[in-house]
Amino acid sequence: MNTYLGLAIGLALLLGGGEALVRGSVAVAARLGVSPLLIGLTLVGFGTSTPELVASLDAALRGSPAVAFGNVVGSNILNIVGILGLAAVILPAAVAL
Structure with missing residues (x-):
């Protein structure tokens, strides 16, 4: 093919x-x-977490727990930085020099 x-x-x-x-x-x-907002939030939550779950399970089953750990840590770092960055773009913090 x-x-x-x-x-x-x-x-x-x-x-x-x-x-x-x-x-x-x-x-x-x-x-x-169930409210449409809760439906949307749940679907987005599961939709974004499922690939990470599959990758971590696959790595753990293949005997590579470090890959699974790195996947979890990297995902959390990206989520935190992404949310902070988006918040900074929407409402920048005023800083006095």
């Missing part, structure tokens, strides 16, 4: 699966009476 064709098929399946997951999750949560 051509590499680009495989990549295109994989991307299409990824997008389709993600769309189905989000639509299904929202439908179930809406039937249970």
Whole structure:
């Protein structure tokens, strides 16, 4: 199979699966009476954490706990710095010199 064709098929399946997951999750949560804000926050939280979980589990199962540890530490550092940076862009702190 051509590499680009495989990549295109994989991307299409990824997008389709993600769309189905989000639509299904929202439908179930809406039937249970969960607020749209909570639905969105939960989906974003799980969506951003799942790749890190899979990478850490894979590394641990392959006998590389240092990779799993580095994944967790690096992810937390990036999240903290990203939030602080975004906050600084939105509302810069005034500093007197």
